[in-house]
Amino acid sequence: MAELWVFGYGSLMWRPGFAVGESAPALLKGAHRALCVYSVVHRGTHSEPGLVLGLDRGGACKGMAFRVAAGAEEETLAYLREREQVTDVYVEAVRPIRLLDGSGRVLKALTYLVDRTHSQYAGDLPLEAQIRIVKAGKGQAGGNVEYVMKTLRHLDESGVHDPLLASIAAHLSEPLD
Numbered sequence: 751m752a753e754l755w756v757f758g759y760g761s762l763m764w765r766p767g768f769a770v771g772e773s774a775p776a777l778l779k780g781a782h783r784a785l786c787v788y789s790v791v792h793r794g795t796h797s798e799p800g801l802v803l804g805l806d807r808g809g810a811c812k813g814m815a816f817r818v819a820a821g822a823e824e825e826t827l828a829y830l831r832e833r834e835q836v837t838d839v840y841v842e843a844v845r846p847i848r849l850l851d852g853s854g855r856v857l858k859a860l861t862y863l864v865d866r867t868h869s870q871y872a873g874d875l876p877l878e879a880q881i882r883i884v885k886a887g888k889g890q891a892g893g894n895v896e897y898v899m900k901t902l903r904h905l906d907e908s909g910v911h912d913p914l915l916a917s918i919a920a921h922l923s924e925p926l927d
Contacts, residue, residue, distance in 0.1 A: 753818075753820075754817070754823040754826065754827070755815050755818070755858065755859040757778055757813055757845070757859040758813050758814045758815075758816060759778070759805055759811050759814075760802065760803035760901050761803075761897065761900070762814070762816075763813060763901070764900055764901065764904040766816055767833065768816075768825070769818065769819035769825075770816045770818065771820060773814055773817070774814070774815050774851035775814060775849070775909070775910075776848060777810060777811070777847060777850055778810065778811045778859075779848075780809075780810070781806060781808070781809065781810075781861075782809030782811050783803055783805065783813070783912060783915075784803065784804060784864075784874070784914075785801045785802065785803055785872070785880050785898075785915070785918065786803075786864055786873060786874065786875075787801065787802045787803065787872060788801060788871075788872050788883075789802040789870075789887060789889055789894070790837065791836050791837065791889055791890055792891040792897075793887045793888070793891060793893070793897050794888065794889045794894060795888075798886055799887065800883065800884065800886075800894035801875075801880055801883040801887060802897065804863070804871075805862065805864060806866075807863075812910045814908065815847055815857075827860075830860070830862075835862075837868075837870060838865070838868065839868045839871065840863060840865065841862070841863045841864075841865050842860065843862070843863050844859065844861075845858065845859060847859045847861075877914075877918065884922065895922050898915065898918060898919055898922065899922065901915065902915050902916060902919045
């Protein structure tokens, strides 16, 4: 199989879960990171959904590019499809990305874009609604607050500032209303 790159913008940044041969900060144009997906498995349930990140159309997103270790491509594809396609809220796509490691390399990477027609697409919710949903969400992978905080911490450590996620995180230590 040809070289496989994966673009991570949320939990894939801090928990890729596959054999990585190389990684570098990267920029994807045409989509932006947003808490726009109701999570009914990993960070919430059907009765009390959480809210997770998706790549929604428009703008740009700084994240991480991971080159899958040689020989692990098929296994990685199967793993990612099981992880990211549990409810088919994401569309698997190959998009051009630019590495931000000083090399200027442009390459194609596998990524998962939100399906705006899916019932789990939350769209652009008001900040207060996002905070309320995140505070209450808990699913098979743990609490929604933990997910947001780990993602924000990793973004900060990577030099990526996400003002909306930072604003939401600033409210997560407040008690539920």
